[in-house]
Amino acid sequence: MSVPFSTSHPRTPFVFLPPNRTGEQARHLIAHELGHFILRHSRLGSRDAHFEAGKFAAAPLS
Numbered sequence: 001m002s003v004p005f006s007t008s009h010p011r012t013p014f015v016f017l018p019p020n021r022t023g024e025q026a027r028h029l030i031a032h033e034l035g036h037f038i039l040r041h042s043r044l045g046s047r048d049a050h051f052e053a054g055k056f057a058a059a060p061l062s
């Protein structure tokens, strides 16, 4: 199973998504990974970092 992830080189962010996602799923995954960038999480995020990025991704919906 592939999972989304993000990285930057050296200051350009890249987000990689698993295939066969709907547009809505892809937008949420991109927002989650963007949250990691904006919140300056390390590459190997902790559970708290993923939770925080999830809240960031959901914020426009609330």
Ligand SMILES: [Zn+2]
Binding pocket: 032, 036, 045, 049, 050, 053
């Ligand atoms: Zn995450």
